[in-house]
Each structure stands twice: as structure tokens, then as C-alpha cells.
Amino acid sequence: MNWWWSRSINTALQQNVEYCGTHEISYQNVGLVIGITGVVGNSLAETLSSTDTPGGPWKVYGVSRRGKPVCSIAKVRYIQCDVSVSTDVQAKLSTLKDVTHIFWVTSAFDLSTAKCCEINGAMFRSVLNAVIPNAPNVCHICLQTGAMHYMEIQRSIDGKLHVISHDPPFTEDMERLENIHNFYYTLEDVLFDEVSRKPSLTWSIHRPDLIFGFSHHSMLNIVGTLCVYATICKHECIPLIFPGTKEVWDSYSNASDANLVAEHQIWAALGAQGKNKAFNITNGDVFKWKQLWKVLAEQIGVEYVGFDETEKIISLSEMMKDKGTVWEKIVRDNNLVSTTLREVGLWDFADMLLAGGTSRLCSINRSKEYGFIGFRNSINSFIFWIQ
Structure with a gap:
């Protein structure tokens, strides 16, 4: 049975890698997760540490500003690093010479402003500049943005929220909204600039909607x-x-299970069909x-x-x-x-x-057309993360 399908129906074996004495594990891939304590970062930590995950066994570095969380994953190598401080990034991440895959699942979130774009772009660029020149085997970057790629929320003087949006369902081929400040666009531009200078480096962009997951420290939990x-x-x-x-x-809404988003990123990072493309990723149903x-x-x-x-x-x-x-x-x-x-x-x-204010349903046809068959039942997902 396909691994992604198995996890979707909760039959996949999910166990962490175990060390046996001083035996040294031979890792097939090395993931660097920026934002390890967020809802998707937490799911990536658990999923990449599982014994049956494709591309494994994975060595996992996890970066967060707060460092190792209370509910930590035993086999993740946590690195306390403020990615908004370039000197901290250079000192702590330039030494990671064995990284093969970068998973960017963090942000400095705010309503759309030029300052927000500047901060997020600088953080992403700083990490790439520290890691890529020093890790010769880096082959793929997963960039997580979101359904806000297709809309902008503005707050008026009276405090009311106003939404500028494409007409849903949102599809990946929609043009960027004009004359707005959207830091997702900035992150994409940083990514495209980086990969243009290294032809062997592939990328994928992942746009979840409302994420159901777990984190003690996340602005979107x-x-x-x-x-x-x-x-x-x-x-x-x-x-x-x-x-x-x-x-x-x-109204009908979309959700994106954090484990599903992690699985989607691993799928794109490993398979040829998911490389060099942007994908929406939701559970595949509505609620x-x-x-x-x-x-x-x-x-x-x-x-x-x-x-x-x-x-x-x-x-x-x-x-x-x-x-x-x-x-x-x-x-x-x-x-x-x-x-x-x-x-x-x-x-x-x-x-x-x-x-509310607008519908934000996303189409996931592109993911299915390129071979991703993972899904979640949104009600079951909601219950899972409550428990």
C-alpha cells in the first residue's frame, strides 16, 4: 500500500528511529526544518523521524528561536537560533555541512505591510546564504506559504477588516494580486533568485489553508x-x-492537516513530479x-x-x-x-x-494530477488534534 495513502487512513507505521548503543546510523537524507516548533514544523519533526518515511532514515535538524520545546522529538537535533539575526544564523547554521533538504515553515506574521515583506525576505535569504554555500549536497528547498497567496487582508482606520481576493476556488496558476504587500510573494522571489544560481537545486512551494495541528508556540494554532x-x-x-x-x-471552508502538509512536502522533495512547482494543499474535503x-x-x-x-x-x-x-x-x-x-x-x-468576509476555497487538482494521493477527513483531523 502506498505510504501516503496509508497515512491518510491511519494504517501507516509511525515509529521514531531508535539508536542501539553506540551504533552509528547511516542517514540517507538530512533535513533542516526552519520553524520546528510551529504546527507544521512539529509534524515534520515527527514524520521525518519515523522509521518508514520515504527517503529515510532522515537526520533532522530543527531550528527555532526558543530552542528545544518541552514536548520535543527525541531524535531531532534542536538548534536555538533567531533567524531574524543574520550573525546568529551564520554562526549556527553555516556549520551544517550535511544538509540535503531545507524545509522553510516559519514566518514573522502580520497584516500585509512593506515591513513584513522586508523582514520575512531577509530571514529566508539569511538562512539560504548560510546553508547552501557550506552544504554541497543540498538538493531541494520546500517553501511553505499559504492560501493568503490569493488574498490580502487590510485593516481600516476604524479597525474593520477588508479583503481583496481572487475569485475562488483558488488555483496555482492565478496571477499575483497587484499593488499589495504580500510577504509570500517576497519569499517566492528570494527562492527563485537562489535556485537560478544553482541549476541542480530544485524547489517546491506549498500553500495550505487553515492548518489543524499542534504547537505550544505558533501564531496560527x-x-x-x-x-x-x-x-x-x-x-x-x-x-x-x-x-x-x-x-x-x-459557509464551506478548507482545512489542512499539519501531518498531511508535512507528507506533501516530503513527496515534493523526493519525487520528480513534485519538483519546481507550486501546490495548494488541503485535506481534500470541506467542512x-x-x-x-x-x-x-x-x-x-x-x-x-x-x-x-x-x-x-x-x-x-x-x-x-x-x-x-x-x-x-x-x-x-x-x-x-x-x-x-x-x-x-x-x-x-x-x-x-x-x-469571515470572503470564501477561500482552494483547488487541489494540481497535486492530484501530479501524483499526490494523500488526504484527510477534516472532522477526524480536528478531533485528532484536540486529543
């Missing part, structure tokens, strides 16, 4: 954020009300928030209400302003890993996502 919201509702004995618009509640909200309530064990048309839209950012001590008590009472509410709750991101 929507599953974790909603679990924290639901847990606080349960603790305070109040119902779980949907904090978004009726439009978002009823409605009205479906997931009931699942969330059941999983957390909180009273389900859903969307209440009699109430005005809830701002999670406002609602959670004074809940820091509540979260501290929940952590203490349940013997959880010590975290602050600021660390685990991405309220501005959740408010922006659930406020």
Missing part, C-alpha cells in the same frame, strides 16, 4: 486556541458560543464551522450553543483580556504544562478568521 476558549467556558460553567459571523458559521463546533463541545465536555443570532458577535480578544488567572488555575488544577494564556490563546487570529 487555531485548534489549540479554540480548545483553550472551550476549556475556559467549561471551567466557568458557561455555554460554548460561536464567536464569529453567521456567514462563517454556514462547516457549525459541524466542528458541536465536535469541539463534545470533546471538551462543555455545553453547546453554537451561533446565537440574538447576541452580537463575540470578540475573543476582548473576552479573554481578564482570563489569565482563570487559565493559571486550570493549568494548576489539571497538572498541565505551565503556560500563560498569552502563549496558548491566539485571540486576534481567531477573531480575524471567524469574522
